[in-house]
Amino acid sequence: MDHPLFGPPLRDWREEGAISRRAKISAVLLMSLALIYLWVAFEPPAIALLVVTGIMFTCGAFIVSRPEPPNKP
Template identity: 45%
Template sequence: MTSVKYPAPMWNDLRRGLWIALAYTALGLGVIGIFLPGLPTTPFILLAAWAAAKSSRRLHQWLLDHRLFGPMVRDWQARGAVSRRAKRLAVLMMSLCAVLMFATAPKWWMAATGTACMAVVAIWLWRRPE
């Protein structure tokens, strides 16, 4: 069986399209996360910026220049830093989600597993520079 050779421009266009789709999907989830408790904003915005940097200069620049998202993206790209305010909000939301999980999960171990994952993320987050 012979392999099909695709022209490089077609592959590059497909790859760029996938990066753009990831960037806009992550941006959309990040914006929804502003209003929906339990859905994180910062990780999705950072993912959107990363994907946009690989595919869309315009979107990446828009994120860098944005009044709300710009500082977190610039801090992350420059030093891998997360603001203290973002850390506090993230831990507060994870704590609220843990309480909700323990109140509503059918089995205690399900809530404990989710809470343990959030605790690992919280520890990692607090070890990041500010």
């Protein structure tokens, strides 16, 4: 919790269940890129692509629905 880089987001999550806007954008963007990569590089069957898309959409919705941490001085 005292780590200079990882401590503040971990404290925000533990205390408030909050995720910063920057982390939300990064997570959703990277999940989208991973889905595109899966689709283009591996050409999975349609059902597999739908399942993975559903899982990523659900995870992304959860991430986006979390509150943002309060501004701290």
